[in-house]
Amino acid sequence: xxxxxxxxxxxxxxxxDEYVALIGGRTPELGELLFExxxxxRRKYYGNDVYIRGLIEFTSYCKNDCLYCGLxxxxxxxxxxxxxxxxxxxxxxxxxxxxxxxFVLQGGEDPYFTCERLVDIIxxxxxxxxxxxxxxxxxxxxxxxxKAYYDAGADRYLLRHETADEGHYSLLHPEExxxxxxxxxxRDLKSIGxxxxxxxxxxxxWQTVENLADDMLFIKELQPQMVGIGPFIPQHDxxxxxxxxxxxxxxxxxxxxxxxxxxxxxxxxxTALGTIDPRGRELGILSGxxxxxxxxxxxxxxxxxxxxxxxxCTGDEAAECRNCMQMRMxxxxxxxxxxxxxxTNTEYRKRNENDLRS
Ligand code: SAM
Numbered sequence: 001x002x003x004x005x006x007x008x009x010x011x012x013x014x015x016x017d018e019y020v021a022l023i024g025g026r027t028p029e030l031g032e033l034l035f036e037x038x039x040x041x042r043r044k045y046y047g048n049d050v051y052i053r054g055l056i057e058f059t060s061y062c063k064n065d066c067l068y069c070g071l072x073x074x075x076x077x078x079x080x081x082x083x084x085x086x087x088x089x090x091x092x093x094x095x096x097x098x099x100x101x102x103f104v105l106q107g108g109e110d111p112y113f114t115c116e117r118l119v120d121i122i123x124x125x126x127x128x129x130x131x132x133x134x135x136x137x138x139x140x141x142x143x144x145x146x147k148a149y150y151d152a153g154a155d156r157y158l159l160r161h162e163t164a165d166e167g168h169y170s171l172l173h174p175e176e177x178x179x180x181x182x183x184x185x186x187r188d189l190k191s192i193g194x195x196x197x198x199x200x201x202x203x204x205x206w207q208t209v210e211n212l213a214d215d216m217l218f219i220k221e222l223q224p225q226m227v228g229i230g231p232f233i234p235q236h237d238x239x240x241x242x243x244x245x246x247x248x249x250x251x252x253x254x255x256x257x258x259x260x261x262x263x264x265x266x267x268x269x270x271t272a273l274g275t276i277d278p279r280g281r282e283l284g285i286l287s288g289x290x291x292x293x294x295x296x297x298x299x300x301x302x303x304x305x306x307x308x309x310x311x312x313c314t315g316d317e318a319a320e321c322r323n324c325m326q327m328r329m330x331x332x333x334x335x336x337x338x339x340x341x342x343x344t345n346t347e348y349r350k351r352n353e354n355d356l357r358s
Contacts, residue, residue: 014261035288053293067238089125164211
């Protein structure tokens with residue numbers, strides 16, 4: 001099996017059968033070899049730098065009904081909130097002072113935030129913080145809406161594909177949602193010029209090793225600039241409340257595989273990883289990740305954005321999260337840097353430089 005890791009290191013791709021064999025046949029020793037190679041590759045592109053993104057969870061309303069998610073519309077026990085434009089801008093101000101140069105606006109699919117309202121917020125953030133990157137993560141929209149966000153100044157878009165397999169996708173989502181539309185969105189976003197992030201949950205109900213291999217092939221084909229993965233964690237008020245969580249071990253292994261498959265990808269060690277293990281994010285970085293996303297949302301709303309149970313950091317102020325992350329990264333020999341933290345592809349830098357000049 002070590003030869004498969006060496007092949008992946010050299011060619012940045014395996015066949016479906018090879019991914020299946022490697023994921024299905026993984027051992028702690030293979031994991032160590034994989035992580036060593038993953039660290040080596042990330043060092044080549046990013047040194048020991050860890051990029052931080054300030055996450056602003058601006059609405060917990062959602063019109064969708066994904067079976068795994070605590071924000072699903074059928075969850076009557078979820079407390080709903082939405083931040084005002086001023087509240088969002090004040091999160092950015094706080095974040096800017098703390099050294100964040102990327103803001104991530106994430107939320108449920110909330111019809112209140114029409115294209116017009118979102119464009120207005122994007123323009124306000126980009127005009128106050130022209131040296132910052134703005135990432136959106138607001139779900140499935142039309143080509144025209146994505147284009148309007150991009151023209152207003154948004155730089156990046158996160159939309160996990162969740163699972164590349166249609167059959168598996170339909171077990172996790174209501175009938176009106178499809179893997180095909182999710183993939184259409186990702187291709188639209190890419191063609192518009194966004195730095196795009198796809199991704200999936202590890203250990204979601206009924207996920208097979210073959211599904212994970214297909215996820216790797218989809219990622220390879222899409223060539224996203226970012227990939228967000230984290231363990232599935234049950235939320236007690238959803239239909240998957242009694243399902244088993246994904247494991248730390250498999251999530252780390254998948255992070256390592258992604259680093260070897262897309263060597264220069266921006267790869268976060270996610271909050272979900274920190275939730276299933278107190279050292280999850282540090283271990284994520286040591287497995288090839290190079291991004292962390294501390295929370296900038298106001299403390300009053302943090303415990304209302306509950307995608308899954310036992311989410312960490314719900315009682316902390318932004319400054320505490322920022323400092324805590326710095327210490328955690330330092331403890332493993334990595335440095336949190338004050339930077340937009342763009343993908344290495346220079347085209348994206350050019351757009352930023354032109355924006356700053358004009
Ligand atoms: N509405 C936007 C979207 O659909 O992309 C962004 C918000 S959505 C809540 C962000 C991500 O949270 C999803 O893509 C999903 O992978 C993850 N998520 C939701 N429920 C989860 C759970 N129970 N365990 C782990 N991750 C979960």
